[in-house]
Amino acid sequence: MADMSPAGSTLPLNTTAHGSSPWQRAATGANLLSLDGNLGVTIFEEMTTLAISSGAINLGQGFPDEDGPVEIKAAAQAAIAAGANQYAPGKGITELREAVAEHQLRFYGLTPDPQTEVVITTGATEAIAASLLAFIQPGDEVLTFEPFYDSYGALIGLAGAQHVTAPLTAPDFLPDLSRLEEAFSNRTKVVLLNNPHNPTGAVFPQEVLEKVVELARKYDAIIVSDEVYEHLTFGVTHIPVASLPGAAERTLTISSAGKTFSFTGWKIGWLSGPQDLVAAVRTVKQFLTYSSGTPFQSAIAVGLALPDTFYAGIAETLRRKRDILSEGLRAAGFNVFTPRGTYFINVDTEPLGIKDSVDLARRLPGLVGVAAIPVPVFCHPEGAQRTRSLLRFAFCKKTSVLEEAAERLATLKDLL
Structure with a gap:
């Protein structure tokens, strides 16, 4: 790989040349x-x-x-045996979209319409990619916390946008809210939020999330919230940013089966949010993979209905x-x-x-x-x-x- 010494011998990520491929x-x-x-x-x-x-x-x-759970594996095997082996609808099978909506209601009190406000994706990565490609263009800024999951930088660069960061520092890896505010600008188009946060393991409290929402509203930015570790928290409760006042109309929430159910190879993810934003993402997503994992989709619907225990x-x-x-x-x-x-x-x-x-x-x-x-x-x-x-x-x-x-x-x- 390229020399990744802390001195930083790679190209600065926020100075991408417009002429590069x-x-x-x-x-x-x-x-x-x-x-x-x-x-x-x-x-x-x-x-x-x-x-x-x-x-x-x-x-x-x-x-x-x-x-992961044997019930989910058995459901996938049964779906394959039953012939669920052709293309799923581009937005995902009805059974899984309804299961995602029921999950959001059950755990967070959110009520996305499974027909128009939920789309199934090829893992969370495709959901993030489709969201960024749907809404940003060269000259826009995408804000993430830093350290950031490496695919964020790659996708922001692919879309030709500028990658702006707000630091997370040890020991708690929570942002300084004044520095977070300084990272926003009139060019901030998307806030790509990762909570719980990889790679630091931080779970952002309500105060931090409320500040993100406040600033996103001030600068009219879309919040893309990667919440794939939503059920993997220790002694603290995960708060979906979409559940906060003023957030729902500008927030796309993303999760996946890989982290919750330990089926990372199945690549089943989902995205929910307001109808107009979801429609824009779905328009891009259908020309990436169109659809994937038909028997795995029905199996994950079974998983989402597993009991609280x-x-x-x-x-x-x-x-x-x-x-x-x-x-x-x-x-x-x-x-x-x-x-x-x-x-x-x-x-x-x-x-x-x-x-x-x-x-x-x-x-x-x-x-x-x-x-x-x-x-x-x-x-x-x-x-x-x-x-x-x-x-x-x-x-x-x-x-x-x-x-x-x-x-x-x-x-x-x-x-x-």
Whole structure:
């Protein structure tokens, strides 16, 4: 991959040249294009390759190593056997759109019309892509928090917009509201909100969300809210931004089956919001994939109807896994920032005398047999400096795997 040192040797993400090709803008936005124009691989591919070659436990890329509920798998198998193997309608099968609407009512009191205000997508990523491509054009600004999920930068670059960020800083990774306000401008077209937040594990309180809504209304911006970790919170309640006063008419809410049900390979996502905004997104989405995963759509409808005990159980199971890995990370000598949501833990390497997390990430598989992701790769150059000593570990793995990883990590401080 391109050199992702915290000094920032890649092109600044918010200075994309108008003359560059769309693929170059996407690569630059995702930190894959070096100053000399060389195209690299994603940090996930690099760390996974290192993990495989060294036999390390891969806690870098965030995917579970266990399947989700058997009821959902059985429903998919039954749908395939029953012949649900052709194109689904472009906006998704009725059964799943109704299940999404019922889910939003059941958990949040929201009432989207399943006929006109819900669309099924090929994972949350397509929903985000279609939303950005529907509403932004060159010269517009898209605001995200930083660190940011890498596909955000790629998609903003692909659309030719400017990527503006507001920083999230340790230990709680909540934004300074005055700096958030400074990040808005008359060119802010979309606020791309990720809550619960990847990669930091923050869950934004109502005060932060209300400020986002206030500023979006002031600057007439659309809020695209990526809430794929909505059910993976620990001791705090997820608040959909669309549920706040003044937000519903300008908010598109996105979620997916991958994170909630541990079926990341099925790529079933959904988007809900006001009819006019959803229609615009659907217009773009139908020329991306049109539709996908017909038997999986009906299976996820079954999943969304699972009882409250299921949703409470997945969060509690993840909390226990978080604590197992946290113990090993503390024993390794890291400063551990306990997440309130998602399945990622961030740590600071400075207590070990290490200021360059990118370098440590590349050495960690060989040192202790565990792979992680350096947080600077989720940032613009200035943000990479601010986060240069942070590492992210995923804990969505089997308990036995996390226990082994914790034991290996505990030996780190004796090896440096």
